Amino acid sequence: MNSMIIAGLLLVLLGLSYQTGWSKGRGLSAANSGVNVHSRPQYHAARVAIWTLVPALVILALWMAFGPGxxxxxxxxxIPVDILTALDQGGLTATIQRIGALASGYGVAGEIQPFEQSAADALRNFQTITFLAMIAAAAGLAILALLYARSRISPRLRARNDVEVVITTLLIFCSAVAIMTTIGIVLSLASEALRFFSFINPVDFFFGTVWNPSFSTTATQDYGDYGLLPLLTGTLWVAAIASLVAVPIGLMTAIYLSQYAPRRVRAVIKPVIEILAGIPTIVYGFFALVTVGPFLAGVGNVIGVDISATSALTAGLVMGIMIIPFISSLSDDILNQVPLAMRDGSYGLGATQSETIRNVLLPAALPGIVGAFLLAVSRAIGETMIVVLAAGNSPVLRGTPLEPISTITVSIVNQLTGDSDFAGPQSLVAFALGLTLFVITLLLNIVALYIVRRFREQYE
Amino acid sequence: MTNTENAKMDMVASKIMTTQQSVSAAMNPIDSLERQLRLTARDVTVHYGAKQALHGISIDIPDRAVTSFIGPSGCGKSTFLRCINRMNDTIEGARVGGTIKLDGEDIYDPSLDVVELRARIGMVFQKPNPFPKSIFDNVAYGPRIHGLAKSKADLEEIVVSSLRKAGLFEEVKDRLSEPGTGLSGGQQQRLCIARAIAVGPEVILMDEPCSALDPIATAIIEELIDELRENYTIVIVTHSMQQAARVSQKTAFFHLGNLIEHGDTEDIFTNPVNKQTQDYIMGRIG
Known part of the structure; x- marks a missing residue:
């Protein structure tokens, strides 16, 4: 109800102010023939609207920030003083919640004490009055601002420039949201990881070869072993196998699509391949678990090699298929960006199509293709669902991809599911793992961006 | 202005003068002597999808001379040029009809290998398009794919002599391993000419080779074209009628996909038979 009133108020203010500014702005050119009017009416209108809405929004924001306090x-x-002094911290919070619930009309469980009822009644009045006061203040200030902004309208007023400044500010603010979020995530990861390292020595974490966290949070000093290496090697096994699958297939698909496929074939194949990227990873995961894993184990039986059904190989193969569209689609775009003049130059010298691709197109597009590859790999490293299901969840240091492994992502899931208490290393290790993962993918992305940028400069 | 800049200007001025001299040589009537024919085209048509771009072009192109194609934008002169080395094959939906013979051999005959054809007919494009490789590798590209050099020394010789013929060697001899894309526009275009020469072609097609260059670089290229015609059959598409008059011995005027008139350059420019040709040359159309 209250939010409806606020929204209605803002809409009315918006319409009113825009209309006012527009009509006065439009009158300018008629009233001042011969004078050069700086801004067009819609800029005057937008300027008045901004002047009107910003004070109202500031009031609303203040109310939202300080209202609850x-x-x-x-x-x-x-609350009567004698009862207040008898309450402890938890009791006070509970009482305040009960009174708040009574005032809002939801009712509470248990017997209502007289002081609660009277406090709730008083609160209801208080809330109505403060809300009305707030609305009145917002509307009043808005109207004042509107009148002021309107009075400022003149032929030489640089309304357009003012509006542009506001739009620029808005855009900066929006991009700041993304940057701030990133910084916030990194900071929280780092601070929690530091807490983890107060329990476990970083050397034991980064160079330990045993991963065996103890699950008992009541244990005295024995937290278990938190060696990163088994998880890191598992992650790298899976990412390496995925790349071995995805790079040749993706790259050759891209070459076919960009150089050989007739336009109509391309128009069909490209979206179909991109559908692969849209399949939920959990679907890939159970596909790996119920189909690919048993199939690989069967193949292993036939050729006399012991292949576990859930292994780095299974997860890597399926993940490779998952990242094919990343590589093929990006590489296809990059190959198409190579100027046609390069291709023509090579054909003009009597090179065949495959010679042209090998000697001119691929070298020219190579940095971009490497960039695409690194983006796909960082995706593979951060991928969770497929490995949770298909890699075997066995955090042991292995020298072969044919046995069950575990990865960094899987261990994060394991440490955070179930009862987690963020006081011990059992849960805090997730932040250290997350930070490690973040740093790896960040480095890959930086390398990728650097290479892609160099590629771009080559023709300009 | 510094001394080196002065010297540079002097050099450019002398180059322009020699160009003017060779232009007057090009206009000399001895060039209208009958030559051995190299290329003969009969009723060549080109369709791009449903659109017809060329309507029955028939023309003879003589050996060791410069033939220029002129005409307003979209008249089909570049399209016809790209028929001669079958570059239109690389465009989806392009169909070519009629016959084009190189030394009496039909270049659209199914038994003819297009790769061999393009090795015999080199091409220089409108915008200089060196590969993003070193200067050396740019020129060595063609000889390498065709296996023309038996040894490393052989390859170096081909590269150096091609760069010399293109008049670029002296400018780049100390930096053959630097990227070709780092050269100036005019140098890049001469690099592309060297690249085409390195394959040992008989015919060189040039598609507006100077349209992306400044007047000084243009003068240098025009001078080079004039030298090259002693050994090659050259066909050049150009937007500039002055350029056609300066460098070519034969001129063909295209308009709306038709070949309107062709003949000795001097005749076309001083005494055109067709009204449209006359209007174009006088600057009334196009």
């Missing part, structure tokens, strides 16, 4: 203080002031 003020309400809480008011409730506390309504």
């Amino acid at each position: 003020i309400t809480r203080g008011y409730i506390v002031s309504q």
Whole structure:
């Protein structure tokens, strides 16, 4: 109800201010023939609207920020002093919640004490009054701002420039949101990882070869072993197998699509391949678990090699298929970016199609293709669902991909599911693992971006 | 202005003068003597999908001379040029009809290998398009794919002599391993000419080779074209009528996919038979 009123108020203000600014802005050129009017009417309108809405929004924001604190203080002031002193911290919070619930009309469980009822009544009045006051303040300030902004409209007013500044600010703010989120995530990962390292020596973590966290959170000092290496090698096995599958297939698909396929074939094949990227990873995961794994184990039986049904090989193969579209689609775009003049130059010298691709197109596109490959690999390294299901969840250091392994992502899932208590290393290790993963993919991305940028400069 | 800049200007000025001299040589009537024919085209048509771009072109192109194709944009002169080394094959939906014979051999005959054909007919494009490789590798590209050099020394000799013929060697001899894309526009275009010469072609096709270059680089290329015609059959598409008059002995005027008139350059420019040719040369159309 309240939010509807606020939205309605803002809409009315918006319409009113825009219309006011527009009509006055439009009148300018008629009233001042001969004077050069700086801005067109819609800029005057937008400027008035901004002037009107910003103060109202500031008031609303203040209310949202400080409203709950003020309400809480008011409730506390309504609780009789003798009861207040008898309550501990938890009891106070519970009482405040009960009063708040009573005031909103939802009702509470258990017997309502008289002081609660009277406090709730008082609170209801208080809330109505503060809300109305807030609305009045917002609307009043908005109207004042509107009148001021309107009075400023003149032929030489640089409304367009002002509006552009506001739009620029808005755009900067939006991009700042993404940057701030990234920084926040990194900081929280880092600080929690530091807490983990207060339990476990970083050397034992980064160079330990045994992964065996103890699950008992009540254990005295024995937290178990947190060696990263088994997980890291598992992750690298899977990523390496995935790349071995995806790079040749993806690259050759891209070459076929960009150089050989007739336009109509390409128009069909490209979207179909991109569907691969849209399949949920959990579907790939159970596909790996129920089909690919048993098939590989069967093949192993026939050729006399012991292949486990859930292994780095199974997970890597399926993940390779998953990242084919990343490589093929990006490489295809990159090959198409190579100027036609390069191709023509090679054909003009009597080179065949495959000679042209080998000697001119691929070298020219190579940096971009490497960039595509690194993006796909960082995707593979961060992938979780397929390995959870198909890699065997066995965090042991292995020298062959034919046995069950575990990866960094899988261990994060294991450490955080179930009862987790963020006081011990059992859960905190997830942050250290997450940070490790983040650093690996970040490095890959930086390398990829660097290479892609160099590629771009080559023709300009 | 520094001394080196002065010297550079002097050099350019002398180059322009020699170009003017060779232009007057090109206009000399001795060039209208009958020559051995190299290329003969009969009723050549080109369709791009449903659109017809060329309507029955028939023309003879003489050996060891420069033939220029002129005409307004979209008149089909580049399209016809690209028929001669079958570059239109690489364009999806392009169909070529009629016959083009190189030394009496039909180049569209199924038994003829297009790769061999393109080795015999080199091409220089509108925009200089060196590969993103070193200067040496750019020129060595053709000899390598065709296996023309028996040894490393052999290959070096081909590269150096091609760069010399293209008049570029002296400028780049100390930096053959640097990327070809780092040269100036005019040098890049001469590199592309060297690259084409290195394969040992008989015919060189040039598709507006100077349209992306400044007047000084253009003068140098025109001079080079004039030298090259002693050994090669050259066909050049150009937007500039002055260029056609300066470098070519034969001129063909295209308009709307038709060959309107062709003959000795001097005749076309001083005494055109066709009204359209006259209008174009006088600057009334196009």
